Structures are given as C-alpha cells and as structure tokens.
Amino acid sequence: MPTDREGKAIYAPYPLRKVEAILTNKNFKVAVVPPEKIDKVIESKGVRVIGVNVHDPKGIEPVSVKLSMIFGGGETWTAKFFDELGEKISKLKRKYDIKVVVGGAGAWQLERETPEWIDVVFIGHAEIDFPEIVKKLEEGEKIPKIVKGRYPRRIEDIPPIINPSRSGEVQITRGCPRGCWFCSVTPDTFISFPIDYIIKEVEVNLKAGIKDVSLITDDIMLYGTKKLNEVNHDAIVRLFTELKKRGVEYINFAHISAAPVKLSPKTVKAMSEIAGWNEERAVAPVVGLETGSEKIFNKYMKMKAYPWTYAHWRDLIVEATSIMNDSYIFPCYTMTIGYPEETDKDVEDSISLVEYIIDHEPIAWIFPLPVIPMGLSKIRDNPLPAMERLPSRYWDLLYISWKYDLKITRKLSKTIANTSKNPLIRSMVTYMIDKVFNSIEWYFEQIKKTKGKSALEYRDLNLNTAYGIVWSIFQLFKLSFSSP
Ligand code: SF4
Incomplete structure (x- = not known):
C-alpha cells in the first residue's frame, strides 16, 4: 500500500476510511497507516490509541476454511500476519503508553479468545459508539474487553469518507432484509444511500485519480427499493448514469441476488449498457446459491428466492444466470454446506442442482463452502466446520463444481491469451494453462x-x-x- 512521507496510506480499505471520517467528525486526530508503517507513525506522532481493522484474523472465514481444508489444514496467512502484527504491537505497547482496539468485519473471531495485546474488541458498526470508546481509551478509563456497537438507523449518522478508498470502493446499501440465518449482515438495518451521498464519496476517489468504482452492496438490485418484491429500476439507472457522467471508467459491484434479476431483466440490461460491460470488461459478482436441499433451504434461507419459493429455486437460478450472462455479468455462486442436520441426501440435492445448472453451460463459477458460524449470525453458536463432520458427499459436490469452474476459467483464460499478438507468448501461455x-x-x-x-x-x-x-x-x- 503506497504511503505519503509521514507513513499515511494514500488509499485504504473503505471500512477504515469510514472510521477515519467518523472520528474526524468528532474532532479526533486520525492517521490511517498500513501495518508496516505503524512503528514509524507511532514514534513521530505520539499516538495514544491504535485501532486495527480485521477481516479474517484467525483464518476462519468461509473461503479461508475451505482453502485451508483442501490443502490439508494449517494456519492461513491472514492468521499468521495478524499474529505478526500482534507481536509488533506488543513490543510498541511495552515502549509507549498505548491502548489497542480491534474492530471490523472479522472482529467476531476474537470474541471468545482475545489475544493479550488487545484492550478492546469492538464488534458492529462504528458510527454510534466507537468515538466514545476511543475517548475512554485515551483517557485511560476502564471498559469491557468486548463492546458491541449499536447500528445507526439514519443516514445523517453515517459521515461520508474524506480520503480515497482502495479500488474506488463506495457503499450504496447497508444490510439485507432476506434474513438468512448464516449471514452476519442480517441484524443490520437496511439502508440505501442517496445518490448525492454516493457521488460525494466517488468524487473523493476521482480527485485522487481513481477512475473505477467498486460498489459495496449485499445486493445491487435492492438499491433504492423498500420491498423485496420490486426492483427500483429508475434509481439504479440514475445511479449508473450519474457515475458515468462524472467520468467513471469502470463500474464493478460486489453482490447480486438471483430473484430480483428475474424480477427485472430490463434493469440488468440497462446497468450493463450504461456501464459498458463487454467480454473483456465484464463483472463477476458473488451470488448466493447456497443449497439444493428443500429442508436446508426452508430452514436457513427461506427468503432467498422471494417473491418465489424453494419450488422455483433451480429454474430461477438458471434463468437469472442466463439474464446476467447476456449482460456480461458472470456470477460466482457460493454454496453453504455443513449445517448440523445436513445429511448426504441433502448434499445429493445440491449436487443435482449444480448438475442442472451445468447442463445449461452458463459462464459461472460454483464454490461449495463450509458454512461458518459467524459472530453476528443466527447460527453463531454452531461448531466450526471440520473435515470429519462434513457429509461425505461434500467431496463429490466439490469435485463437480471445481471441474466446471476450471472448464470456464480455462475457456476464458484462452480467450485472454489469444488477445496476445506474439505467437510464442500465445503458445507458451496456452501450454501453461493446460499444464x-x-x-x-x-x-x-x-x-x-x-x-x-x-x-x-x-x-x-x-x-x-x-x-x-x-x-x-x-x-x-x-x-x-x-x-x-
Ligand atoms: S441474501 Fe445474502 S446478504 Fe441477504 S441475508 Fe441472505 S446471505 Fe445475507
């Protein structure tokens, strides 16, 4: 991460920029720095409180667990780097009178076993309670080791970012009303940020030379709507049009759901046309596929298909994928496998769903992930997944999905390799891809x-x-x- 002469990050992950804006608004002096510059800034600035933003400090978020499991287990690099940062901060704490608070999307992982060097683990959003916690830490007041931040209910309580975010990230919605049990977004109040607010943040990034925008949302099709059974076509079109008008070159987004795609194919088409997506500049958002089992679906993710039901799930997915593919949206489908009552029969239903999707040959990837009891979700008290507790047919599902994922990746990589004008490079890249x-x-x-x-x-x-x-x-x- 590039820094200025003082060690401050030129770009930073959006959540850190948000915390920076919240604290600056309350008159704190804040420096956002990457871990490798932390000692330099502490030595020169007389820092009293260090805040660490974590995404996966113990290496137990779904993708980490799956990748670690299929390579024989062991510590992830996210966990290793977090431990190394802890050693560094411990040394600094021995030298200076500093307090440490750790927060962010992965803070829940530290709730049960909190490392010694952390004074407070802050779980939840920062807007309402975080400034008060930082003040108390600065003043040396005693506070509980675990603090849960309340959720802001009004846009006015959420200040826009004041410095550029990594990859042009800006948030357009918060929360998701579908209420899936395994999801940590569920307790959030659903908010769509007004266009003026979003543009204000985009302009901070544009001024810093970031011409791309990454829209942070749990479902882009929910933007501007109040009900799950309708899509606010005009609001989405207006948002995309305003972004392009401001000179944004590439619009990317994180998540989309299958049901609203089927509800409003014209919105998907309009988004793609305004953004100018094509084969070489497509988008690959994450889409929840979750399960093929009726029992698991109706217990853990009943609203996923709303306004339709489980009975429509497989056709809904196939139809939505086709609509997305026509507009250069290539979905990365994630599945959640390993609920306590999930049996091989349930996994067989998931295999059947995946085979049904594959038969239609879409451009899509499918990732069956072990379900993780994330801290803010309804299943937070479940045990962590382990290889021996997964239904044995999980490995068949994994193989079928990966085989197809590789087929699609191979196809797309060859298309990319073929754009090289040098025949030697073309044949070398093609050989490497095959091998x-x-x-x-x-x-x-x-x-x-x-x-x-x-x-x-x-x-x-x-x-x-x-x-x-x-x-x-x-x-x-x-x-x-x-x-x-
Ligand atoms: S649809 Fe996605 S974001 Fe919404 S609650 Fe379910 S898993 Fe979470």
Whole structure:
C-alpha cells in the first residue's frame, strides 16, 4: 500500500476510511497507516490509541476454511500476519503508553479468545459508539474487553469518507432484509444511500485519480427499493448514469441476488449498457446459491428466492444466470454446506442442482463452502466446520463444481491469451494453462476419491521459509508429472 512521507496510506480499505471520517467528525486526530508503517507513525506522532481493522484474523472465514481444508489444514496467512502484527504491537505497547482496539468485519473471531495485546474488541458498526470508546481509551478509563456497537438507523449518522478508498470502493446499501440465518449482515438495518451521498464519496476517489468504482452492496438490485418484491429500476439507472457522467471508467459491484434479476431483466440490461460491460470488461459478482436441499433451504434461507419459493429455486437460478450472462455479468455462486442436520441426501440435492445448472453451460463459477458460524449470525453458536463432520458427499459436490469452474476459467483464460499478438507468448501461455489446469483437476480428483484425506499429504507445505518454498516446488513438480 503506497504511503505519503509521514507513513499515511494514500488509499485504504473503505471500512477504515469510514472510521477515519467518523472520528474526524468528532474532532479526533486520525492517521490511517498500513501495518508496516505503524512503528514509524507511532514514534513521530505520539499516538495514544491504535485501532486495527480485521477481516479474517484467525483464518476462519468461509473461503479461508475451505482453502485451508483442501490443502490439508494449517494456519492461513491472514492468521499468521495478524499474529505478526500482534507481536509488533506488543513490543510498541511495552515502549509507549498505548491502548489497542480491534474492530471490523472479522472482529467476531476474537470474541471468545482475545489475544493479550488487545484492550478492546469492538464488534458492529462504528458510527454510534466507537468515538466514545476511543475517548475512554485515551483517557485511560476502564471498559469491557468486548463492546458491541449499536447500528445507526439514519443516514445523517453515517459521515461520508474524506480520503480515497482502495479500488474506488463506495457503499450504496447497508444490510439485507432476506434474513438468512448464516449471514452476519442480517441484524443490520437496511439502508440505501442517496445518490448525492454516493457521488460525494466517488468524487473523493476521482480527485485522487481513481477512475473505477467498486460498489459495496449485499445486493445491487435492492438499491433504492423498500420491498423485496420490486426492483427500483429508475434509481439504479440514475445511479449508473450519474457515475458515468462524472467520468467513471469502470463500474464493478460486489453482490447480486438471483430473484430480483428475474424480477427485472430490463434493469440488468440497462446497468450493463450504461456501464459498458463487454467480454473483456465484464463483472463477476458473488451470488448466493447456497443449497439444493428443500429442508436446508426452508430452514436457513427461506427468503432467498422471494417473491418465489424453494419450488422455483433451480429454474430461477438458471434463468437469472442466463439474464446476467447476456449482460456480461458472470456470477460466482457460493454454496453453504455443513449445517448440523445436513445429511448426504441433502448434499445429493445440491449436487443435482449444480448438475442442472451445468447442463445449461452458463459462464459461472460454483464454490461449495463450509458454512461458518459467524459472530453476528443466527447460527453463531454452531461448531466450526471440520473435515470429519462434513457429509461425505461434500467431496463429490466439490469435485463437480471445481471441474466446471476450471472448464470456464480455462475457456476464458484462452480467450485472454489469444488477445496476445506474439505467437510464442500465445503458445507458451496456452501450454501453461493446460499444464496447470490438468494438475489442479487431478488434485481435485484425488480429493474426491479419498473424501478429502489426500489433502493431508500437503499439510506440511510451508511457504514461509526458503527451504519450505524449494520443498513445495519439488512437491508441485511431482504433482505435475504424476497428473495426466
Ligand atoms: S441474501 Fe445474502 S446478504 Fe441477504 S441475508 Fe441472505 S446471505 Fe445475507
């Protein structure tokens, strides 16, 4: 992350920019700095409170757990970096009188086991209670180790960012009324930010030379609406038009749901036309596919298909995918697998759903992820997933999905490789793609055959030392030559 001469970040993740705006509004002096510059800023500025924003400090968010599991378990780099930061901050605390508060989307992971060096874990939104906590820390007042921030209910309580955010991130909605049990967004009050508010934030980024916009939302089709059974076409079109008018080059967004896509295909088409998406500049948002099981669907995500029901789920997905693909939206479908009452029969229903989608050959990726009991969700007291607790057919679902994911990625990579004018580069890239993809495919086949156990062979791969890297490369060579 580039910094200025004082060590302050030129760009920063949006949540940090939000906290910066909230504290600045309350007259605190704030410096947003990347971890590697923290000592420099503390030495020169006389810092009293350090705030750390975390996304996955213990490496237990869904993608981390899945990737760690299929490579034999072990600590993720997110967890390792967090521990290293903790060591650094502990040393600073021994030298200076500093208090530390940790917050952010992954703060819930620290609620049960809080490292010694953290004075307060702040869970939830910062607008209402965070400034007061920082003040108390500055003044040395005693406060509980775990603090839960209240949710702001009014836009006026949420100040816009004042410095540029990474990748041009700006939030357009907060919360989601669908109420899925496994989701940490569920307790949030649903808010659509007014266009003027969004444009104000976009202009902060444009002034800093960031010409792209990444819209933060849990469902872009909810923008400007008050009901789940209607899409506010005009509000979305106006938002996209205003962004383009301001000179935004590329509009990206994080999430979309299948049901409102089917409700309003004309909105999807309009978004794509205004944004100018095409084969080379498409978008790949995350879309919840979750399950093919009626039992799991109706218990944990009943509103996911609203205004339709589970009975329409598979056709709704196929139809919505086709609408999105026609507008260069290539969905990354995520599934949640491993609920306590989920059996192989439920996973078989999920396999059947995935096969049904694949039969239609869409441009889409499917990722079956172990369901995680996230701190603010309704299932927060469930145990963390473990390989031995997953239904055994999970590995078949994983294999079928990855096989298709690789097929689509291979197809798109070749299209990209073919844009090179140099025939030597074209053939080298194509060769590498084939070799790498064959190896990955072979790896997943082994995982499927052994119900995940073959992954344990790779648990000792260690990329943290020079010896570890050489040994890992040797293992990868072995893997490449034993694969077809
Ligand atoms: S639809 Fe998505 S964002 Fe909304 S509650 Fe369900 S999982 Fe969360």
